[in-house]
Amino acid sequence: YDDRDGHIWMDGKMVPWRDANVHVLTHALHYASAVFEGERAYNGTIFKSREHSERLLRSGQLIEAEIPYTVDQIEAAKAEVLKASGLKDAYVRVLAWRGSGEDMGVASQRNPVRMAVAAWEWGAYYGDAKMQGAKLDISKWKRPSPETIPSEAKAAGLYMICTMSKHAAEAKGCSDALMMDYRGYVAEATGANVFFVKDGKVHTPTPDCFLNGITRQTVIGMLRDRDVEVVERHIMAEELDGFEQCWLTGTAAEVTPVGQIGEHTFEVGALARMIAEDYEKVVRGET
Ligand code: PMP
Incomplete structure (x- = not known):
């Protein structure tokens, strides 16, 4: 560069x-x-x-x-x-x-x-994955406690964990890694927040030890405007199997559907696709 x-x-x-x-x-x-x-x-x-x-x-x-x-x-x-x-x-x-x-x-x-x-210029962050659903590895590295580092800061020091997680994921043929937090709850990807869908409701981790992304907040607002219920809560790793859809949000990633995390698979469903398409309109001021 x-x-x-x-x-x-x-x-x-x-x-x-x-x-x-x-x-x-x-x-x-x-x-x-x-x-x-x-x-x-x-x-x-x-x-x-x-x-x-x-x-x-x-x-x-x-x-x-x-x-x-x-x-x-x-x-x-x-x-x-x-x-x-x-x-x-x-x-x-x-x-x-x-x-x-x-x-x-x-x-x-x-x-x-x-x-x-x-x-x-920086095109689609996950390349082709944007349409087919990105494949994610589960990282062995954890997001640290806010008592260890100010985790709400977008600080360089926090990215060492992301870089190591992403290297391991890419070595396994995945586009990114999902990181758990120090308690074992689902946290975020290495440069994006994560959302899940189950029975028409959206679930996303409470951002109490990682970045509360600007895209994340935008997407929560978009969902609530469309009368979709969004639940912010602690999500356990064991719950991944029960979710039907999944997507990532971030400035670079925009809204990228996820097809797989470790052994768990998700469909690139209607809600994931709708939010990805709507987000493109929102950022261009078309809605
Ligand atoms: N988590 C991490 C670790 C990130 O690097 C990013 C990108 N800044 C996000 C989440 C998403 O944040 P935003 O939507 O504000 O870009």
């Missing part, structure tokens, strides 16, 4: 793509003191842009890396990047991190918090 034309916004300036570099003694590179956002623009407008900027600031506060920009300044930076990219449909990545500076130990207060924004 580093060798291409274009510009990246870095600390207030647009820099050529290939020059958007940091020093190897960057605090975040050693201790994961970074937070980020993944956003999608449709027809030139970022869906739920302010919500993403607000979450970025909150994530920064949660890991004690206060971001030196306001929501309006972040919005302006994203708009500038999107315009410079010439793209109408794009994935937008905002990253804030503790840079290099006085501190090289674990404490980082004396190092500046820096920010960058980049945009590029």
